[in-house]
Amino acid sequence: MIEIRWHGRGGQGAFTAAKILGAASLIDNKFSLAFPSFGPERRGAPIQAFNKIDTQAIINRSEIKACNYLIFLDDSLFSFDYLNDLKDDGIALINTATPEKFRDFSQIQTIDANLIALNIIKKPLSNTAMLGALASISDDVSLSSLQQASNQYLSATHAAKNQLILQESYDHFKEVY
Amino acid sequence: MIEIRWHGRGGQGAFTAAKILGAASLIDNKFSLAFPSFGPERRGAPIQAFNKIDTQAIINRSEIKACNYLIFLDDSLFSFDYLNDLKDDGIALINTATPEKFRDFSQIQTIDANLIALNIIKKPLSNTAMLGALASISDDVSLSSLQQASNQYLSATHAAKNQLILQESYDHFKEVY
Amino acid sequence: MTKAFLSGNDAFAEGVRLARPQVISIYPITPQTTVVERISEMVEDSSLKSELIHVESEHSALSCAIGASAMGARTFTATSSQGLLYMAECLPYASGGRFPIVMMNANRSTALPWNIYGDQRDSLSQLDCGWIQVYVEDAQESLDMALQSYHIAENPLVSTPVMVNLDGFVLTHTYETVEIPSQTDADRFLPPFQTENKMSLDNPKNLAFSVGPDNNMEFKYLQHKAILGSKRIIEETDAKFAEIFGRSYGGLTQGYRLDDADYILITLGSITGLCREVVDELRERGEKVGLLKLRFLRPFPSDDLVAALGSAKAVGVLEKDISFGYEGTVYTNVNSVIAKNGLRLETYNFIAGLGGRDISRENITAIFRHLQTGGQHVNFIGLGVTIDD
Amino acid sequence: MTKAFLSGNDAFAEGVRLARPQVISIYPITPQTTVVERISEMVEDSSLKSELIHVESEHSALSCAIGASAMGARTFTATSSQGLLYMAECLPYASGGRFPIVMMNANRSTALPWNIYGDQRDSLSQLDCGWIQVYVEDAQESLDMALQSYHIAENPLVSTPVMVNLDGFVLTHTYETVEIPSQTDADRFLPPFQTENKMSLDNPKNLAFSVGPDNNMEFKYLQHKAILGSKRIIEETDAKFAEIFGRSYGGLTQGYRLDDADYILITLGSITGLCREVVDELRERGEKVGLLKLRFLRPFPSDDLVAALGSAKAVGVLEKDISFGYEGTVYTNVNSVIAKNGLRLETYNFIAGLGGRDISRENITAIFRHLQTGGQHVNFIGLGVTIDD
Amino acid sequence: MTNQITAKTITDSEIFYGHKACAGCGGSLAVRIALKVLGERAISVLPAGCMSAVGFNYPHLCFSNNSIISTFAGTASMLTGVEAGARAVGIKNFKAVGLAGDGGTADIGIQALSGAIDRNDDILYICYDNEAYMNTGIQKSGLTPFGAKTTTTPSGENIHGNLRPKKNLFEIVAAHNISYAATASIGNLPDFINKIEKASKIKGTTYIHVVAPCPIGWGIPVNETIEIARKMIDCGLWYLAEYENGQFTLNKNPRDFSSIKDYLLSQGRFKHLDDADIEILAAQRDAKWAAIQKNWNTTKEEL
Amino acid sequence: MTNQITAKTITDSEIFYGHKACAGCGGSLAVRIALKVLGERAISVLPAGCMSAVGFNYPHLCFSNNSIISTFAGTASMLTGVEAGARAVGIKNFKAVGLAGDGGTADIGIQALSGAIDRNDDILYICYDNEAYMNTGIQKSGLTPFGAKTTTTPSGENIHGNLRPKKNLFEIVAAHNISYAATASIGNLPDFINKIEKASKIKGTTYIHVVAPCPIGWGIPVNETIEIARKMIDCGLWYLAEYENGQFTLNKNPRDFSSIKDYLLSQGRFKHLDDADIEILAAQRDAKWAAIQKNWNTTKEEL
Amino acid sequence: MSKPYLRHYQKPQKLSDYPLGTASEAGYLVTKNCGWRNERPIIVTSECINCLQCYLYCPDGVIFKTADGLDIDYDFCKGCGICEKVCPKQAIKMEVETND
Amino acid sequence: MSKPYLRHYQKPQKLSDYPLGTASEAGYLVTKNCGWRNERPIIVTSECINCLQCYLYCPDGVIFKTADGLDIDYDFCKGCGICEKVCPKQAIKMEVETND
Ligand SMILES: Cc1ncc(C[n+]2csc(CCOP(=O)(O)OP(=O)(O)O)c2C)c(N)n1
Ligand SMILES: Cc1ncc(C[n+]2csc(CCOP(=O)(O)OP(=O)(O)O)c2C)c(N)n1
Ligand code: SF4
């Protein structure tokens, strides 16, 4: 089972990303759960969202402790302590404009998702870009499924642009590797 | 155990009589319960009230089925069927201005309680008179205790007049016998 | 000490007066109403000095009491049936906040159908709400438990609200002889209310807060532990009460002729008296029967039950209650003790008195017969019809 | 039939849409809110044609549903926690009036302390209210039980409201794959609502009347009998559902690897999945463990329990609930079956997940250990502190 | 105002009949008349209170129209459900009417009532105001007037009965911008009948507040129910008015008031009032009327 | 009106601090200011709603005064208990204040509020109106204005958001003959401050209805909370007024209104409104102001 | 003219005699109210001008129109005397109820 | 000046560390709110006329008076930008928050 934790601020769309990822696994004929964390904090406060992905039905709803992927929609949310929450081969994926800070850590991958989003939708909404990035660095979800799934959670106009973001962020890593 | 059922209309004071009787037994160093019957009917509708009197504490709160005394505050409430609810030596005590109708029944005693009350308090409030009558025909409660007890349930002015009613109705039967 | 001829409600009101609550919220409902009427008279004539608040509903009655308790005031309210359910949200609120409010509940059937008569479905349906629940038998116990309840509730180790249940009409509206203690003795028994669980200008607090998954379970455990722990306080309270007033009720339960009893009937509330009479009758005939009156339903008297039932052959639970689609709730609770302790005896449930149906001496005798001969587990007593389909 | 990636609440809303309720009253409360939000969208976009009523409270939500049901309309409402308690008065009202309303409850802890997370104290505290109570495990069962519940509730032999319980957040807000049946199939499954228990201009009725001591107990008995009788209807409904949709849930309970199981864990709701995994794990190690999921708490599945537990050595009840001063209510209910049937096995209670505390795989494994080795009867799982005093 | 339905033309059918109310009960008259005006197609919702208590005792059922008891707090919300449900199942030409006491309306029921008005549900809500919780035996409600003795506002040395003025429910309802609201009294049935008739034809929420004395609770002989209701209007402690289109209209504009003292002291519940208490009530009345005369439309007709 | 407390003189103490409200939350500003005016001796009661949700998370507690969360329906009744309890235990010079949202006040809480006013309990009740149930994620309340999109009044092909006008709560409260009631807005804090100060000195029930925009629910940038509150007043969809001694007074009498369309379309919740919808709102506004100008005292000062 | 009327009632003998839910025939009377009455209203036809005030104001609705005036359903009249009070012609007399 | 302030918080280790009931010390903060902030308000002292509008309108009350003007408690400022908007002198600038 692949376990993923998203870090974002309320309103950044971390949970939407998790839902798109879950819906994409469905298209991939996998099983998945997507769930938010809840708390009293409001829009703007740091929040988390979660995915579990597996080839068989997932019936364990308990908390995720160790992650295959930790995804940060915003590098201000990252702290190095979080690396302890990764499984042995886990990866932390960080949206940052200053990748050099993270260069020394083999478990960390970075992408300037804001930049990609800003170019396409004029807003620093990083969530879709991070999905594209994830598809790129992992075999657990396919870009095409993400593209299909994202349509379900976004209005038609948004969806089209998000396709572009997905593609671009996907390509970003494909180039890197 | 002495079991008594009062028949009256709401507002005629059947339950007050039952309470005075109960309080009087306390003075007599007996034990007693007094309880009303309840229903959706309002002022004016026929209602019942009950007493249980005993020389030992009464711990049985179930309904009274067979009575030692059935007391009717108003003869319009009486029907001969009720005599079936009397214990073998039970007595029905009826407030009536037409005693002749009941003359043939050994289980029935009558008194014109309204008349007594009218004379003294100018209202046909029969309940105290029926208490006096009961004291007279039975050994289960004393007049003096009733007089003492009635003070607890009535304002000072009322109480004084009720003493008179009690006495007069008590004497009524003493004369008869 | 004086003697008076009072109803269960009147007696309870006297107990409340003696306890000197500082804030009282009232809302009428049959058959509770005469309690709040008596209390209104006491406030009017200054025999009780208290803030008397005419609230607009039972939800408000208990909310108001909670607010007052949060200021450290001793509080009282009373309700019944629909009213208890209308304030249901406030029940775990008061207990979870550990506010030692005392509330009288006049046990009455709940709608639908509408019915103003006594059964115990109202309070038993809210057994899980975190309150201590007492069921009393007669007017004297009503008065005494009004006083005792504050002593239990306000003990800092308990700090939990207490609901005192009086059977509607058969107890609330039945007049009988009651001893009324003196205020001096009452004051000797019940000290003024003191707690840390309150606001204060010198030591401001935030109350009734949220607690997330991190700590919530600990708060719940503390609540549970406090009620379990109240068993001891209940016994101590009864002992102190006995010392001052010469009356004692024996704590969580009260047994009757249990020694060597093979067949035991468990009761609660005002039906107990009649059952005792039947026990006497049967004992006279040489039958080994006994009775256990449950005074407290929470904390549940597990230990007392084990002690009482240990060597019995069969036990019956008589209750004015049914949990639809199963059985009476008290029965369920009793059975659990039996299962946990591996007791070997038959258990039977007698559902009676729903909606005010009279329970007769014959009914009780038949119940003991049933215990002796065996039969169905769950029995409706006094149904007026053939169960044809 | 289509597949979608939906939360438990979303799935339930889809089920409601397929059931075509005619009147829906809504009031928000976390974590129920997204159900009524989905339904609002459906009404707005006409995929559901229904009178959508924005009521001012939960008491009003259920009162409104009762009124509509009294006209013969199929009705829906939903609530959670404080909301369920705020409408508590209307619960026995709806069931006593035999109005086959379907209500979703998002299981959430009740205040105090405030807590929005999932535990089952809300609905379990109202177990006696005369409703049929279902607990579902995942989003698919949520959708399916929305449909099935109407089929059960509206059966004239049942005519009793059904409360469908979804664990807050872990089920209500967790997204997973769900099959959505076609409207055609749904219509084939669920016929329009018909009843005699309603007003009509041709045949005017007086409803929700009072019934005094004379007849009241018979009405209560009828209610009890209807819920007991619903066991058969529940099974028939499931069979019909299986026929049309190819999914089946097995009626009142669902067993898992019970054959020859010595140690059985009883669960309800969404924790069941994880427990199944642990059973598999232990079975693989050769341990004779099994699981029984209680789907319905009322009617209580006594017969299923006897059948399942008959030859076990120990049984555990895992519940997100505590009846303060005693034990978990489900445990109490299970123990009663054991006592009545004289089953010889140890029983244990595992109170977990209060206020949203996570229940881990390790917790479940430890629970099975406890079943095997024995220990305390009532256990709080996952307390974060030393129990020092 | 011309009467459309009169004693002559009103249906002969009795819809609320055989009930167990006290002799001379004003509330039962209000309910009887309301249902006679609305007719057999009215669907009535009555909360706990005297009228449901005396009318719905299985098997003795006193409403010949479709009727239901609601929870005490739930009159208006159940009414909403009834109305929506009736429409949903295709019933046409019916009127959903609530018939609730003062306590059930002004106190515990106000949340639901306020909500229904806010939704403008197509219902008629009639509050029969007997100025206390009567079904439970005369306790103070929000509509109990200043000075009245009830069992929870006893009068004695320390306190002279209820210390709070009567809640201004008619205007509270009107402040919701309700489609139509009116006050009425069983002392003036033609006026009450007209208002019911008018309200029943309006789509949206309508409200009628009808004073209906309770001889038991007020402490008057059972044959004086109508008289006391009339005296209450005559002495200015009640007024007949309507609210429509954002405008208040006074229907009867008394030239001067009859004795308030006479009205009060003829009732047991006010017997303890001294002159100072009566002065307070008179002052309250005068202030109210000053505001009425200033702010409301008043009809020409002075009675 | 002369300011008695100003930004200069108001206490430096922050009583509501460190809370978890969204950035730019209007409600938190209303609560912060109210408590700064009332001071440390205020005892506050907050029902379920955003402000209690963001302020009372054990062990993180954001009120430095005595404060308690009430049940959602029980703000006013708990406030009554707090006030009575405080007096009963001998506390002096305190003010019991309720701080409740629009849903908690106008819908589920109105029974208790109405009851407290009826008793004239010595409490101050402040409703911070963000025009929806925000804590649960933006659902329609009785105070949600006509046209607004919420999650339970979605806007789409069939329905253009909420179809019911905003409940007239200020006047409903006033109709209770309350000692003092006022409207306010966080767009005008000096006015709000004065009114709190004034209310706090009155013995008896007082009520302040303060509009407190919620950037999340209204669909505006978080830095525009104050601006939108001001626009709402300027375009005439809100007004600053008081009710005292049976009399309404308009505090600010705008000579003319700024564009209602501008106000509406700058918010996400109104973006779907077409001109016809906007016309309806404008007409409602004009009718309201016509009534205000006719019936209320208006100050000379025209702004 | 229609109204709830008195039925012969037999207490249910078996469970199936009870209605489903709490819904039963509207306007179904099983007991009279005459037991309330201490005084009996008598309409003095000769004095009556048929103004219908008594008909209108009777709380129990027991005064009904007949071909030639008004009559009273004494099964349900409670004897409150309101009719006597509202009659402008003193055409109703209250007579003490006899017991037969 | 007083206000709730940040404490060093340790999760209770034993049951007796928990309060009685749900009553705990008022104004007890254990976490900062600066994680909210994307932009940081900077008061340009030279432009400031000390009109206190920013102080008054800050929803979080984090602007406080100092001996020589105003300062901001950045532990709790959420960066909403309301202060910038209400400042009549544009004396507050919002700067993009850096991560260190
Ligand atoms: C929740 C709840 N609380 C209390 C009651 C008890 N109760 C029933 S009727 C009634 C009095 C009703 O007073 P009102 O509404 O004025 O009507 P009236 O009896 O005067 O006709 C009360 C308090 C109830 N049924 N439900
Ligand atoms: C009885 C009950 N029903 C529902 C809720 C859920 N609830 C909590 S806060 C809230 C919304 C509050 O809205 P409002 O009063 O306007 O305050 P806001 O959140 O907008 O500040 C709701 C519906 C609850 N706590 N209790
Ligand atoms: S108590 Fe009053 S309102 Fe109730 S039935 Fe009797 S007269 Fe009517």
Ligand code: SF4
């Ligand atoms: S949702 Fe709105 S009202 Fe609630 S905290 Fe956020 S901004 Fe404030």
Ligand code: SF4
């Ligand atoms: S006495 Fe009363 S009940 Fe009888 S007819 Fe006259 S008004 Fe009607």
Ligand code: SF4
């Ligand atoms: S009120 Fe008198 S005159 Fe008029 S109809 Fe009746 S009896 Fe005849």
Ligand code: SF4
């Ligand atoms: S940015 Fe917002 S929180 Fe920070 S100081 Fe300015 S107004 Fe206050």
Ligand code: SF4
């Ligand atoms: S608003 Fe601007 S000018 Fe005024 S005090 Fe603040 S920073 Fe200075």
Ligand SMILES: [Mg+2]
């Ligand atoms: Mg009334």
Ligand SMILES: [Mg+2]
């Ligand atoms: Mg709000």
